[in-house]
Amino acid sequence: MKIAYLGPERTFTEKAARDLFQEGELVPLVHIRKVIQAVENGETEFGVIPFENYHNGKVIHTLDALSRYAAKARLIREKAFRIVHCIGALPNHREINNVFSKDQALEQCDEYLADNYPSATPVAVSSTSEAARRIAEEKLLNAAAISSEESLVSSGLEVMAKDICPNNLTRFIVLGRSPTRPTEDDKTFLAIHPPRMDEAGVLYGCLGFPAAYKVNLDDLLPRPDRRGGYYFYTEMSGHEQEPRIQRVLGDIKYFLDPENKSPDAVKVFGSYPNTHWKDTKR
């Protein structure tokens, strides 16, 4: 069994993939798109990608790539992991002018950086482990890296502060090709694509159906459709095979597209057990 994950190796996503799959060969791929395509084409049975950070919201690369590349690949599981970011520099470092890390980690730690290194410029690199490696290899005395403690230490950096972004949870999703069966407590991830955003009340109309059936929505994240409109991504409480959810989805689809001309007016990406990840013990 093969499991693709967003690489490179020695990142938080690899840890998550290993926790989610104790057995099987882990295959690191450097783009979220390629992980989705690997599952889509059957090159790997499963895929593991980051989906949402407690502090920084949904990963928009994941949403955009799901819309473009996922058809057979479905969301089948979610699990959140605690991410402990540390900041380190070379032992003989001077004043810190640059802070290297992955863009997501820089965003998660932006309050810490604004408070502690207000003049430093954040520099986005491809991964947190790459940030530590570069400072060590290029002997950058005016730079710090945000990474895991083990990655800082293994690159020979001195840990200056630990857990600089408290309560930092990242939720990962597992992609597979077989849809799940309903449990007592599931969620369904989908996108709503109103054909005309210039009409007052179009979103309001869409949300009336879940409200009427007491189906909860987590949030409603807009992404441009590149034609002047938006896909609104949302998670509904319930499984796509539940009659109640089928009614809600059918109602929204009919409301937006009564003549059935827009196949992407409502797109469902999968249903999976609700782990109530935001309540995970921190």
Add this chain to the structure above:
Amino acid sequence: MKIAYLGPERTFTEKAARDLFQEGELVPLVHIRKVIQAVENGETEFGVIPFENYHNGKVIHTLDALSRYAAKARLIREKAFRIVHCIGALPNHREINNVFSKDQALEQCDEYLADNYPSATPVAVSSTSEAARRIAEEKLLNAAAISSEESLVSSGLEVMAKDICPNNLTRFIVLGRSPTRPTEDDKTFLAIHPPRMDEAGVLYGCLGFPAAYKVNLDDLLPRPDRRGGYYFYTEMSGHEQEPRIQRVLGDIKYFLDPENKSPDAVKVFGSYPNTHWKDTKR
């Protein structure tokens, strides 16, 4: 008169700032937060920051920084500019393994990169001009940069393709300390902060008031409040001084916070003339 803008120099934001302010001293600052703070503290009269890209949606750094740092600083004007991205490399370049640019530009061009350089790794650097400069200075033969044509050429790079992200508009906003007066056609930017997201229909409830008054919403962008909930950012058609908008805002505030305990249940960042930027001639 001083105008702060998101630097460094020779970026698209500088061009926008110079177009918006033909006179006055332009002051480049390297964080969106610092531009807001400069206007907030009166160090500069105005500030210019990127707000939204046609392909890539609202700039979340701008939203987060407005929530944290803007009080006296208000949005007073919007204007969209056409951004022409080009890709270039050293004249004697070999196979392209890395593509350097600012994170936003990499995202805007991700379809082009997936089609033309599917194996290349995107590398985020601090600005588009920095991407071209680094390839030239470090003589990187396996790398390309996405930047403006003039920035590629002035760094000695060869332009391989022009305008690789068609219809690419970025909307900039001007911050100032004096609120605007209503015109015939304005928009108001605000955040809605529901105290309890676990309640089915809470968003639906909020959207009922603008729908009833035929006030349109552009989108509704959630950003985590770092306490398990969300701020939903939205633009309403109308000026905050219009009685109709005051009713809508008052209704939402009362709906979310009937006992007036949550000062940030509704936060208005300013009203400004609607340029209908998505209809801008491309």
